[in-house]
Amino acid sequence: MNLKILTRYFNQTIFIIVLLGLAYYGLLLVDSVVYEIGRDNNVEAMVASRLEYGNQLSDLQKNNNNQFLAKKLFDNNGDIFYWQTHINHKQEGNRDIVGVNKMKVGYSKAKYPLGYLVWTGDSDNNQQLYYGSSVIPLNEMAFPDHDIIKGDENIGPHVIWRWHFVREIFEGFSRDNSAVGYLGLNGFVEDRDKAQPMGMVVDVVKDDVYDDGIVNFLWVTEKCMARINFYTKKFYPLFAIDNNDKIKAITLTKGVYAHENDMDKYNTVFKSEKGKRRMPFRHQILVKTDKAHYVIMSKPDQVIKLQLPHRNGHWEVSQHGDGKFYARCRIQDEAWFRKGMSYNYAMIERLMISRRRLRTAPLHISDEIYTFDATGKITLLNRYAHTYYPKGTDKQYYRIKHATRPLIAYLPGVDQLMWYFEKGQRGNGLHKTLYAKMFSRWSIFNTCWVLGLVIWYGHKRKQTMVGFIGWLLFVACFNLAGGITYWLANKQPIIKCQACGKQRGINTNACNHCKAPLAKPMLRPADLLLSA
């Protein structure tokens, strides 16, 4: 196979990929327009379903809605409860605590055990660092050490510590632009070559733990998490990971207001030393890596690696006043709730109307409560599976549901693709199952009729049987977008074979059926724009 043929195949492949992308894009636009037309009648119903309890709901639905809104309120035994506003208590701001069996347990002021805990969850969206989102890479990460005050004026810091994206270390520059030091994985050093690279940045948080009155930064990279104080030049490694794994995200929950006397019991809680706040300020840190979840303890050498039974859903950890660890997990269709998205894909997301559309569908939720010990061994206390039915049970709801489902089914693969890009390869089994469910029936139906169209259109124009079968496989994989791509790449006029009378595409020299040479096609009319 020579270079010319290789080049041709390469060019054709690129051409087909671009065509496929355009077809997907066009279908998305059509899909969103169709949805927007039908949406107006249903907005009120959808919004209402999330805000109030409608009279149309059955008792079962009401109960499920309550559980949906309960936000995983558990007690020590793992029983699930939820808040319910009682008419008599509205003025006072009290709410009833009701069990899943509709039995009232108490009031919210009763300091319900696990309802008042602060939970630290594995959120990927809240504090996800993104950079390089601009056209120009102007997002420099530079940190001051300590400000100089001259008179009443703040004239800036002594030293600026700039994160070097390529070397992946910090470089300190004084006000005369001379390098004063470097910070790598091995701490502060004076020689640049000795500073070990820290890996790609994942997150940075202004820590509320102070050293000499100067705030620390919590610096998280793929390899490590460390507390850094640029003024005192202290480097506290809190967590490091081996080369086989990568830190994906951390969650630092602030607001654990534990009493000073009880602090010994809270060994997941970091204390503030010289905070400006009235109460001692604490936070819990949960690290999510490619392979596991870690709870960072207040002593750096203590890390609990959670032995989770699965990594689906949204995991949260907390610690009770008696020192007992709790973990809870809610498994649900996250696409149903999608709100926060990264800046980069906000524009793409606007086209993905199908996500909003999902909110009219029932939501299957599974709540789990666990305890775990210092070795990370996790024990299931209880598990509840329930379904949240939106209020839209009227005809409109069903109409839009049935009108949009076939449209969604034209686009298998796109949602997963977007999910892959947006979530950074974090699509898990749950989403795959969900999309597989959504796409199965309609996808097969659509694939069938699109394949029929392609066979009807293509059998006259085919050059070789092998190539045609290849195209059919392509269309079967990509559904309507594949069909459009086939049409764009193969559209050509047909002529009648003079020997056997069958229709043939003009790109073949001889008839496929009788092998007789085909007549030359008529010339197209002159192009006025080019010949002018």
Next chain:
Amino acid sequence: MGFQTLVYKELRLMRVWIILSFLVIFSVGFIEFLYQQFHVTETWQRYSMHNIEINRWHSYAQVSMFTGVLIAVAWCSIVLGIIAGFYQFWLPRFLGTWHFELHRAITLRTVLLAKMTATFLVLFLGVVLPWIIVWPIIIKASIAPPDYLFSSGLWFVTNGIVLFLTVSLCALSNAKWYSAINFFVPMTFALMALCYNFMEKSEAPYLLMFVLMIALALRLHRSMYRYNF
């Protein structure tokens, strides 16, 4: 001989744009240098601890003083690439002067190579050279110099190359000219925008730009031989 003549001819055509681009980048760099000289305290104040209040990374990311020069480099590269494609492939098509370009005893491949070489030289003289000259001036004047931005500036030259190839490809398309432009130019811009989005997150954008360049160059080579001059 024909190769050199063609290269000189293209450079002669483009000399005004080379000088203009050189002056733009150089003057923007010089203005930033002057700004830096007279606003040292303000720049340091931007980095003060006082500004870091919100618990978000946005507050830590400071806008670079190199923004202006980098934008100038990026846009000059883009504009030079488009203009080079226009001068070398569109003008002969519109004016019907392809025969004058091809009358020499050289192959089509040599003509294409001469035009590409001329474009590389145009981009070097108009974008890379002023960037190399301006860089040490600014880096000395800046506070906490981010030296990694030098390679970023050089990387923007690939924009010019990709757009030159795209515009040239449109000119050599046998399809109607407006359909060719409608297809290739937006696709190239979309791919470039995608590249910029992921630029500092992974190495994929660099690979994508490289693949884009190779694909466009191969397609251009093919179109050159298929085009009905």
